[in-house]
Amino acid sequence: MAPLNVIKPSASQNQPRVNGYAFQYRAVDSPVHRMGAGWKLLLGTALCAAAIGGTNPFLLAALLIVNAGYYFLARLSVAELARDLWFFLIQMAVVIVLYMMRYGVPEGIWPGVRTSLRILLFFLPGIILLRTTRISQMMYSMRRILPYRLAFLVFTSLRFIPFFAREVREIAMAQRLRGAHLAPRELLNPRNWQDLMNCLLLPLIIRALKTADEAALSAEARAFGSYPKRSYWNSANYQNSSGKTAAVNDMEIKETL
Secondary structure (H helix, E strand, O other): OOOOOOOOOOHHHHOOOOOOOOOOOOOOOOHHHHOOHHHHHHHHHHHHHHHHHOOOHHHHHHHHHHHHHHHHHOOOOHHHHHHHHHHHHHHHHHHHHHHHHHHOHHHHHHHHHHHHHHHHHHHHHHHHHHHHOOHHHHHHHHHHHOOHHHHHHHHHHHHOHHHHHHHHHHHHHHHHHOOOOOOOOHHHOHHHHHHHHHHHHHHHHHHHHHHHHHHHHHHHHOOOOOOOOOEEEEEEEEEOOOOOEEEEEEEEEEEOO
16 A cells, blocks of 8 residues: 655745734734733833924834844735835935924934834834734723723724725735836925825825714614623633644624623
């Protein structure tokens, strides 16, 4: 009897799946993923507060190193970091150019870098939170410290960040096929900012208003606000037959306290 050929999975198959869009949750085992959502919210709030008050270049450099270590501790790749930050890099270039136009070439460089870097450091902890926290866990943690309506508002805002990041990418690709100057290098030229406004930002605003209306109708259809306690879907960990803890896609309903 001929021996069976065992097909071993390739190294690429063993790698965790990488999401194709910015700010999307990545299911991978890391110390940051194992942290509670409440602790990540607390840490992110502290880092954001430090970014707001940071004006010293050494403090900003230290915050940049801490945020970078925090990001890569979550086992997120450099490609994902570039995907998450491409908009902020464009914004950084625009801010620096504006400061240079206002204060001159030598004097405007550092204020522009400082302002754009503070904006980046303010949003980076939130990006890590979205990348490493399931929406159900985030909602459960917010429900403990916020009223339900306010928690739902914050939760919905965070939930749609990956959606609009995907919308920005798809709208930009479609408009570039139609001849709009929306490539990152082209946006460095102030003459192309009109295309940025008319071909990207304006359609995105229209799409956001439509999505907000659809979300409001969906919440109304689910009797949002009619009951003091609500249920939500939460991913559960269970003990399998071998006694090991495994993360599954099955959902269990838990009632918010």
